Amino acid sequence: MSIPFLDLSRQHKELASVLNASLERTLARGVYILGPEVEAFETEWAKFSSASSAAGVASGTDALALALIASGAVRPEHDDEVITSPLTAGYSVLAIKNAGGVPVFADIDPQALTLDPDPVRQAITPRTRAIMPVHLYGQLADMPAIKQIAKRHGLTVIEDAAQAHGATREFESGDSVPHAAAFSFYPTKNLGAIGDAGAAVSNDTTLIDRVKILRQGGHEPALQGSVPGRNSRLDEIQASILRVKLGYLDDWNERRRAIARRYNDAFKNTSLSLPEESKERRHVYHIYAVRSDRRDALQSHLRLRGIETMIHYPFLVHRQPLFRQAGSGNLPVAEREAKRILSLPLYPQLRDDEIQEVIDAVLEFEES
Numbered sequence: 001m002s003i004p005f006l007d008l009s010r011q012h013k014e015l016a017s018v019l020n021a022s023l024e025r026t027l028a029r030g031v032y033i034l035g036p037e038v039e040a041f042e043t044e045w046a047k048f049s050s051a052s053s054a055a056g057v058a059s060g061t062d063a064l065a066l067a068l069i070a071s072g073a074v075r076p077e078h079d080d081e082v083i084t085s086p087l088t089a090g091y092s093v094l095a096i097k098n099a100g101g102v103p104v105f106a107d108i109d110p111q112a113l114t115l116d117p118d119p120v121r122q123a124i125t126p127r128t129r130a131i132m133p134v135h136l137y138g139q140l141a142d143m144p145a146i147k148q149i150a151k152r153h154g155l156t157v158i159e160d161a162a163q164a165h166g167a168t169r170e171f172e173s174g175d176s177v178p179h180a181a182a183f184s185f186y187p188t189k190n191l192g193a194i195g196d197a198g199a200a201v202s203n204d205t206t207l208i209d210r211v212k213i214l215r216q217g218g219h220e221p222a223l224q225g226s227v228p229g230r231n232s233r234l235d236e237i238q239a240s241i242l243r244v245k246l247g248y249l250d251d252w253n254e255r256r257r258a259i260a261r262r263y264n265d266a267f268k269n270t271s272l273s274l275p276e277e278s279k280e281r282r283h284v285y286h287i288y289a290v291r292s293d294r295r296d297a298l299q300s301h302l303r304l305r306g307i308e309t310m311i312h313y314p315f316l317v318h319r320q321p322l323f324r325q326a327g328s329g330n331l332p333v334a335e336r337e338a339k340r341i342l343s344l345p346l347y348p349q350l351r352d353d354e355i356q357e358v359i360d361a362v363l364e365f366e367e368s
């Protein structure tokens with residue numbers, strides 16, 4: 001049997017009739033960009049995220065970049081610094097560059113693999129304007145500690161929640177610092193479109209209104225023409241798909257969590273380091289990553305058994321030439337853990353027999 005890392009056609013099969021009906025309605029309406037579907041999705045997504053408002057944009061990368069600009073954290077031609085994690089998709093850091101900011105990397109927590117508050121404190125300079133924690137693999141970063149640092153130093157927090165739909169409900173408790181979160185709806189995400197899409201959410205309606213101006217060129221007088229916008233409009237087809245799938249997201253996340261529990265249980269007496277969840281830091285398992293000192297051998301073993309795995313991410317971002325910064329060399333935890341990570345198949349439609357097959361293959365390797 002062959003087990004792909006992810007098979008999105010299974011999700012489509014489950015939803016084909018409702019998706020097709022929604023598409024037909026949307027197509028027949030004759031409005032294709034930033035229309036009623038986008039508006040309705042924005043309202044629904046803000047509610048789901050416990051924020052007061054949301055702006056739909058063309059991608060998660062743009063959601064991050066526009067939130068950084070709209071919050072005033074990154075200003076044109078100021079070389080404003082944004083502290084983030086080196087263990088993330090390159091897009092996280094590209095968003096900082098695209099906004100006109102300077103990424104600065106801080107080391108990660110050895111268990112959660114998200115930003116470690118102490119190195120974040122040490123990375124602060126007079127140029128620091130924002131912290132961009134990444135909720136890696138679907139688990140919240142240590143938001144209380146990060147917000148506290150931000151408050152103390154007058155910084156903005158822009159969450160990279162691209163992998164954390166349903167994990168981040170930080171807005172519930174009210175904000176003590178300028179704060180927004182950015183989501184990606186890339187098709188593989190926990191909530192995925194059928195193309196590119198993204199959204200920024202916040203309790204700061206002025207910030208979200210600015211994102212809405214910036215996504216359409218940025219021409220409106222509210223910004224006095226001083227900030228270049230871009231074309232980052234969300235289309236009606238993507239919004240209509242997202243609205244349908246949003247109705248299933250909580251169930252899908254619960255299924256992801258159940259599969260993760262099954263893996264964790266099966267692997268608890270092995271040499272693997274497993275994802276751990278604390279009460280305050282919900283995990284929605286966009287990715288289930290184990291860590292092994294024999295990572296490459298484990299991956300080869302699973303490949304021979306027909307099980308596809310991936311590495312998120314094979315290169316730390318601060319090692320990539322575009323992002324190499326002076327002073328970003330000392331990230332020992334990220335350097336060590338990046339060599340050990342391996343992502344196993346985990347998605348809501350993964351069948352129980354397939355889960356068992358992954359478990360058996362991993363245990364067989366562990367006993368070898």
Ligand SMILES: Cc1ncc(COP(=O)(O)O)c(C=O)c1O
Nearest residue numbers: 059060061089091092162184186
């Ligand atoms: C952590 C993280 N940040 C940002 C992004 C960028 O999102 P998008 O691909 O929608 O631009 C992604 C996904 O690719 C991601 O996984």
